Amino acid sequence: MAATYLARRLAHLRLSITVIESSAIGTVGVGEATVPAIRDFFAAIELGEPEVLRETEGTIKYGIRFAGWQRPDHAFFHPFGLYGMPARGVAFHQYWLKMRAAGDTTPLDRFSLCTQLAERGLFLPPTDRPQNDLGVFDFAVHFDASKFAALLGRLARANGVAHVDARIDHVHRHGDDGRIEGVTLADGRRIDGDLWIDCSGFRSLLLGEALGVPYVDWRHWLPCDRAVAIPCAAAFDAHKPLTTATARSAGWQWHIPLRHRIGNGHVYCSDFIDDATAEDVLVAHIEGAPLAAPNRLRFTTGHRARFWENNVVGLGLSSGFLEPLESTSITLIQSGLERLVALFPDRAMDPRLAATYNRQSVLEFERIRDFLFLHYWSNRREGEPFWDHMRGLAPPESLQVKLDAWRAGGEFVRNEWDTFQDPSWLSMYAGFEDLPVRHSPLADQFTTAELADTFARMKAAIAATLAHAEPHARFLDRLRPA
Numbered sequence: 001m002a003a004t005y006l007a008r009r010l011a012h013l014r015l016s017i018t019v020i021e022s023s024a025i026g027t028v029g030v031g032e033a034t035v036p037a038i039r040d041f042f043a044a045i046e047l048g049e050p051e052v053l054r055e056t057e058g059t060i061k062y063g064i065r066f067a068g069w070q071r072p073d074h075a076f077f078h079p080f081g082l083y084g085m086p087a088r089g090v091a092f093h094q095y096w097l098k099m100r101a102a103g104d105t106t107p108l109d110r111f112s113l114c115t116q117l118a119e120r121g122l123f124l125p126p127t128d129r130p131q132n133d134l135g136v137f138d139f140a141v142h143f144d145a146s147k148f149a150a151l152l153g154r155l156a157r158a159n160g161v162a163h164v165d166a167r168i169d170h171v172h173r174h175g176d177d178g179r180i181e182g183v184t185l186a187d188g189r190r191i192d193g194d195l196w197i198d199c200s201g202f203r204s205l206l207l208g209e210a211l212g213v214p215y216v217d218w219r220h221w222l223p224c225d226r227a228v229a230i231p232c233a234a235a236f237d238a239h240k241p242l243t244t245a246t247a248r249s250a251g252w253q254w255h256i257p258l259r260h261r262i263g264n265g266h267v268y269c270s271d272f273i274d275d276a277t278a279e280d281v282l283v284a285h286i287e288g289a290p291l292a293a294p295n296r297l298r299f300t301t302g303h304r305a306r307f308w309e310n311n312v313v314g315l316g317l318s319s320g321f322l323e324p325l326e327s328t329s330i331t332l333i334q335s336g337l338e339r340l341v342a343l344f345p346d347r348a349m350d351p352r353l354a355a356t357y358n359r360q361s362v363l364e365f366e367r368i369r370d371f372l373f374l375h376y377w378s379n380r381r382e383g384e385p386f387w388d389h390m391r392g393l394a395p396p397e398s399l400q401v402k403l404d405a406w407r408a409g410g411e412f413v414r415n416e417w418d419t420f421q422d423p424s425w426l427s428m429y430a431g432f433e434d435l436p437v438r439h440s441p442l443a444d445q446f447t448t449a450e451l452a453d454t455f456a457r458m459k460a461a462i463a464a465t466l467a468h469a470e471p472h473a474r475f476l477d478r479l480r481p482a
Contacts, residue, residue: 001041001152001315001330001333001334001337002197002199002315002333002337003017003019003152003156003161004045004152004155004156004159004161005041005044005045005334005337005341006337006340006341007156007159007160007161008044008045008046008159009044009341010341010344011159016162017156017160017161017162018161018162018163018164018191018193019153019156019161019162019163019164020164020166020168020183020185020191021163021164021165022165022166022167022168022186023165024167025167027145027146027149027201028145028201028295028297028317032142032143032144032145032256032258032263033061033140033142033243033254033256033263033324033327034061034140034141034142034143034327034330034331035080035140035326035327035328035330035331036080036138036139036140037140037331037334037335038140038141038330038331038334039138039139039140040334041334045152045155047151047155049141050479051151052141052143052148052151053141053143053476053479054479054480054481055147055148055151056141056143056144056147056148056151057143057144057147057258057259057260057261058141058142058143058144058258058259059141059142059239059241059257059258059259059472059476060123060139060140060141060142060241060472060475060476061080061139061140061141061142061241061242061243061327062079062080062081062114062115062117062118062137062139062140062241062242063077063078063079063080063081063114063115063118063242063243064077064078064242064243064244064245064326064327065077065078065118065242065243065244065245066078066245066247066375066431067244067245067246067247068246068247068248068381069245069247069252069375069378069379069381069431069432070378070379070380070381070431070432070433071379071380071381072247072381076109076427076430076431076432077109077112077115077118077119077242077427077431078326078424078427078428078431079109079112079114079115079118079137079423079427080114080137080138080139080140081112081113081114081115081136081137081138081423082112082114082133082134082136082137082423083096083108083111083112083423083426084096084111084112084133084134084455084458085132085133085134085458086133087445087446087454088442088445089442090440090442090443090445091410091422092111092133093108093410093426093430094410094439094440094442094443095439095443095446095451095454095455096108096111097410097435097436097438097439097443098439098443098444098448098451099448099451099452099455100435101438101439102448104448104452104455106455106459108426108427108430110459110462111134111455111458111459111462112137112462113134113135113137113462113465113466114137114138116462116466117137117241117466117469118240118241118242119240119242120240120466120469121238121239121240121241121471121472121473122241122466122469122470122471122472123241123469123470123471123472123475124465124466124468124469124470125139126138126139134458134461134462134465135465139241140327142243142256142257142258142263143258144258144260144261164185164191166185166186166187166189167185167186168183168184168185168186168205169183169184169185169186170183170184171183171205171206171209171210172184172190173210177310178211178310179310179311179349180193180196180206180210180211180310180311180312181193194311194347195311195313195345195349196311196312196313197312197313197314197315197340198312198313198314198315198318198319199315199316199318200318201316201317201318202299202317202318202321203318204304204314204317204318204319205318206312206314206318207304207307207309207312207313207314207318207319208304208314208318210312211309211310211312213304213305213306213309213314214304214305215300215302215303215304215305215320216302216303216304216305216320217300217301217302218300218301218302218303218369219300219301219302220393221301221369221373221393221396222301222322222323222369222372222373222376223269223271223301223389223390224251224267224268224269224301224323225269225270225298225299225300225301226267226268226269226270226275226278226296226297226298226299227265227266227267227268227296227297227299227323228265228266228275228278228279228282228294228295228296228297229263229264229265229266229294229295229297230264230265230282230283230286230290230291230292230293230294230295231261231262231263231264231290231291231292232261232262232264232286232287232288232289232290232291233261233262233288233289233291234257234261234262234287234288235287235288236287237473238471238472238473239257239262239472240257240472241472243255243256243327245325246285247379247381247387248266248268248281248285249272249273249281249384249386250268250269250272250273250278250385250386251266251267251268251269251273251278251386252266252267252268252325253265253266253267253281253282253285254267254324255287259476261291262286262287262288264282264285264286265282265324266278266279266281266282267323267324267325269386271386272385272386272389273386275296279294279296282294299317299321299323300321301321301322301323301369302320302321303319303320303321303361303362303365304318304319304320306354306358307319307320307336307357307358307361307362308353308354308357308358308361309354310349310354311349313336313340313357315333315336315337316329316332316333317329319336319361320332320365322365322368322369322372323372325372325375326368326371326372326420328368328419331419332364332365332368335364335419336361339357339360339361340357343356343357360417363415363416363417364417364419366396366398367398367415367417367418367419367420368419368420369396370395370396370398370399370402371419371420371424371425371428373393373395373396373399374395374399374428375428376390376391377390377391377393377395378391378428378432378434379391379432380432398415401413402425406425406429406434406436407434407436407437408436408437409436409437409438409439409440410435410436410438410439410440411440412425412426
């Protein structure tokens with residue numbers, strides 16, 4: 001991703017870009033779900049979405065279905081779209097809260113076109129000019145991460161990126177300022193560079209090992225520290241365009257539908273379940289025959305204290321890790337690249353650029369941490385040790401501020417570098433039935449009878465739009481070459 005993006009975005013600088021990686025070192029390879037921002041990445045590198053879907057056995061994703069998170073028999077959906085329509089400067093959810101208080105039990109999901117598309121297994125591309133907020137939605141993709149990396153590799157090389165397949169044996173630092181000058185490869189070759197991007201995974205070869213940047217441990221708030229992943233055959237011809245996250249006794253399980261297989265994984269906390277049992281739980285809940293041996297991962301949620309140190313920028317797992325609950329790993333790589341291009345240095349490496357980059361990166365990680373923590377903390381799975389533990393934790397202060405404003409009057413607090421916007425927070429609050437004590441008095445501009453009529457027209461408009469959608473499977477079939 002880094003090589004392809006920089007080669008495209010900074011082509012006018014005529015940079016010399018080299019990727020050093022060893023084919024003998026495995027990759028995590030389970031990053032298969034994305035968020036809508038990935039479409040901006042495709043556009044930036046001039047890669048068409050149909051090509052990505054064809055080359056990576058990809059499918060469409062309209063959001064995430066959370067099964068069993070509030071309680072075992074309950075599910076809700078986090079869509080990539082808006083709910084309802086505002087009126088007279090008042091957000092739709094305030095009117096929904098008013099109607100709920102009056103006895104209207106219509107679920108919030110009924111006012112989300114994005115959710116209805118996902119749950120019905122339909123595909124409809126978003127329009128650039130929606131008539132109103134009911135038509136505002138987006139989509140992301142699921143893809144085979146290894147195939148996506150291979151596609152980017154071909155594109156990068158076509159754009160002049162050099163590729164070296166070798167293991168790094170030694171890192172050379174400048175004696176005066178500690179910058180990394182170069183690396184010696186296992187075959188004895190030395191490669192020098194001005195700017196280094198550390199994409200070495202959890203090892204953090206440059207940022208962590210060579211430069212000694214410490215790690216900020218967030219296991220207090222996000223204690224899941226292990227995962228096991230197993231792809232399996234699909235048992236159905238057509239899957240809905242969504243990711244599913246199902247709560248388990250000490251964590252959760254992902255289900256990601258691709259064209260050629262299903263991605264499955266169990267994220268869990270080793271304090272509450274052992275590895276063998278966690279694997280048994282996953283195997284018992286996959287829909288088809290396993291296609292590979294289990295891939296076991298260990299991790300610590302958190303981030304490097306600094307993402308940019310001297311002349312090294314960490315991307316991906318080398319800079320930090322937030323579990324894949326909301327598919328943020330790939331988008332954090334993307335946002336890191338966007339920041340790097342915006343703050344791109346010269347050989348002087350002005351430390352003020354790194355300071356700005358680091359401040360923004362830490363804030364982004366903290367905002368996502370709060371959103372992920374909310375998923376666990378809001379649960380009502382009483383009597384299960386892991387979930388009881390999560391419910392008993394004190395939220396970070398930055399999250400508590402958001403909770404207080406929401407619970408008091410349905411207000412959203414917006415922070416700098418918030419990855420998830422108001423509709424996403426609304427989906428969580430409503431999904432966990434954590435609702436305000438009252439609606440805004442501004443919602444009383446309309447009577448309940450007027451709102452009932454308006455709500456009926458909104459639902460009818462959504463139904464009419466669904467009639468123009470096509471089955472998800474049919475859309476994907478149309479992308480395949482004849």
